[in-house]
Amino acid sequence: MLIGEVARRSGVSSRMLRHYESLGLVRPTGRTTGGYREYTEGDIRRIFHIECLRALGLSLRQVGRALEDPGFTPSALVGDLIRWTEQRLEREQELLGRLRTVDASAPSGWGDVLRIIELMHGLGSADAAFRQQAVLSSAEDVRVPAELLAGAVLAESDPNVAGALRWALARAGGAAVDGLAAGLRSGDVDTRRRAVQAVAGIAADEAVPVLTDALGDTDPAVRGHAALALGARGVTAAVPVLVRLVVDGRSDVEAAEVLGTLARDPAVAGEIMDALSAELAEPAAGSTVRIRLTQALVEMPVGAAEDLLRQLSHDDDRTVAVVASAFLQLIREREPS
Known part of the structure; x- marks a missing residue:
């Protein structure tokens, strides 16, 4: 079977088949009288084996080792592939989250996109002063996604940064309430306390039912913040x-x-x-x-x-x-x- 037909049957391009041959992964068994490569059924099965291993994420070097080394065991390599894939998915999820955050800000130009990204980087800083400055310096003319602020305040332990975030959330109004309400359903009491304080600072009507639900919280501090905010309303x-x-x-x-x-x-x-x-x-x-x-x-x-x-x-x-x-x-x- 000539290389063109093998390419059609296997879905592997002629160029890639030649690359496999140069690496020693698969060699055509014979040559025609005209000198053309000729593949047997066994060669084609090996090509499919190569493609299957590549589909698992193995490099071509790893594929060659797996096919040639009789003592090669897949368990360790497959475990590594699982870990690498999980790490890649985490990175892609982080990227997806950043893209959604930027999209939620409805940017009108690249300047807006860059300012939102600067805010995200600032909020991710290990330095509390940088995080606070990132919140306070957010541009008035850029719509900061409420989901970004809500997620940040639920995780923020520094009181000064948390205060700045609550200020920004109060400016965001009712759009921030849904994200904060999720924090009030958390099993972590500190997260619920941060959430109720942030909701208490939002004047929008959407905050009232969330605060009313918080009156039944098991933590007295959460109930207290909710009651003071509701009573004032x-x-x-x-x-x-x-x-x-x-x-x-x-x-x-x-x-x-x-x-x-x-x-x-x-x-x-x-x-x-x-x-x-x-x-x-x-x-x-x-x-x-x-x-x-x-x-x-x-x-x-x-x-x-x-x-x-x-x-x-x-x-x-x-x-x-x-x-x-x-x-x-x-x-x-x-x-x-």
Whole structure:
């Protein structure tokens, strides 16, 4: 069988067949009377064997060794090929991610593309100062992909860089919420804390349902960030968690202020006062907890808190009674004459 027919049957070009011959991988068994290469069925089978091994990723040198060395075992080489292929796929996935990030920025020219790539390189720096500078120097006229910022803030442990990223995410608005919501489903508590802080800084309406879901998180810090953000937006579902913040002494001053704002609505004030009263009456509540709850009452509207403060001014706990009396006097002085 001549080389042209072998090329047609095998799908290997005549040029490549000659290359295989020059490397000693396959040699035509004979020659015609005219001096042309003549291949046998055995030669063609060897060509197919070469192509099969190349399809696995073996180099031509490795193919030759595999075909000629009787002691050659494939296990080690195949294991290496698996590792090399996995590494190549990882590199290609990284490249694909970068391309998608650039595409999401809807660049209008190569200048925009280069600025997005500079931002990605900056965010990948091991130096926190470089990462922070990359975020803060992102051009105002370039749309930074929210997915890029969201992924960066979920992984960022440096507080200054994280603050810069939250600032950038707040500018991105509702487009960033989906990426951050994924972080709130993470099994890693630090990731969820970073996510909720970032969502809390986004004013868009899309943030509200995500923060509401976070009220049920197993971590008290995540619940607290969500409750403070929701309460500041007037969402009354945050009330139980806000009261718990006061009880636990976690951001209790901020929680009391938010509760006071919510209590300006008479329909909500009753719910808040009932919750605070219930915690004050809790037998297991110690003096420190009851003092914090009493202090929270001063943030309530005068009409809502005065009766309870009057009761507490005669409390058996002398410290609670003194604090309540002082606050009672304070709110009376605030009343218009």
